[in-house]
Amino acid sequence: MPIRVIVYDQQTLTLLGVRAIFEPERDLEIAGETRDARRLPALVRERRPDAVLVGLPLPDLEVLELVRRVLAAGDGDGPSLVVMASPKHEGSLLDALRAGVRGVASKESPPSELVRTVRAVAAGGAVLTATMTGHLLDWAARVPMASAVRDAVVERLSERERRVLELVSSGLSDAEVAAELHVSTATVRSHMHHVTVKLGMSGRTQVVAFAYRQGLMVEEPAGGG
Secondary structure, X not given: XXXXXXEEOOOHHHHHHHHHHHOOOXXXXXXXXXXXXXXXXXXXXXXXXOEEEEEOXXXXXXXXXXXXXXXXXXXXXXXXXXXXXXXXXXXXXXXXXXXXXXXEEEOOOXXXXXXXXXXXXXXXXXXXXXXXXXXXXXXXXXXXXXXXXXXXXXXXXXXXXXXXXXXXXXXXXXXXXXXXXXXXXXXXXXXXHHHHHHOOOOOHHHHHHHHHHOOOOOOOOOOOO
């Protein structure tokens, strides 16, 4: 079954561009498009997509509120969300991550990055594309966590928990992490739960965002390139 995606952006040209990118991909299907952000939750309820692609900025609507409405529209089994943005939208991106967005792609990134991101989040991964990761790290470096505080936070994690966090934050699904470490997917989920609790965060996406912001990701994603 193809991955069904609903796309929102203010610009018709962006919608046409996303359609052109997805059409050659046999495993991706555009389930709906809209230029009206307020219509997006209703469209999600109607079409039941696997993923929603949201282009920033949003007119007259906070990204935090929109993401919450879209996730609520899934009635407990909502779609995975990917945000497309420009480097100047860092503040909105952090709100989106706090609200539950699973992937972030730059509007400047190659089409292949957007395709990989949608596939990864639909499979349960959490991804910041290479292009947007660089922008976010540059921005975060201007207001870094004090190194002593960061080290104290990270020291709460075991070596295996840090390794799982590295792999998950590189965009791998639970199944791919399990294969890399030769453990079960249940073990991977257990490690990520412990990481979330130890770092005092409310969800997996916040933990991944923290890892990127604090420069903890030092390895290339497995199979990257």
